[in-house]
Amino acid sequence: MIEFNATLIVAILSFVVFMFIMNAIFYRPILNIIRKREDYIDTNYKDAKDITKKAQEITDEYNEKLSSAKDEARHNTALRIDEIQKEEFAKIQQAKENSKLEIQSGKEKIEAATIELKEKVSTEVVADIAQDITAKILGN
DSSP, X not given: OOOOSHHHHHHHHHHHHHHHHHIIIIIHHHHHHHHHHHHHHHHHHHHHHHHHHHHHHXXXXXXXXXXXXXXXXXXXXXXXXXHHHHHHHHHHHHHHHHXXXXXXXXXXXXXXXXXXXXXXXXXXHHHHHHHHHHHHHHTO
């Protein structure tokens, strides 16, 4: 079956020496390279997470400022619209008052002209009637 002799011991010792040599020459440098790559990847991954987090914070801040600016603009626009509407209402009221005053002034002028015309007509009519009467009486 299995024979234990010096060849087996030499083979085991040569395998162990081979493993130490391979570990020192081959496995340890490869493991160091693999660890360095893992560290590099982890570092880059963490940096990418940090940058993504900062970018998200900047985006959130930008959106907040934009929303605030939009709200302020809406508020200012609403205030300005109210001011303009009040100014327009005041102008309309002033125009109505001016129109009422002009209409009243026109009515007064018309009434004065009417009274003047009535007086003129009545004096002229009276004078004409008086002339007609005198002409008929005198016979002309």
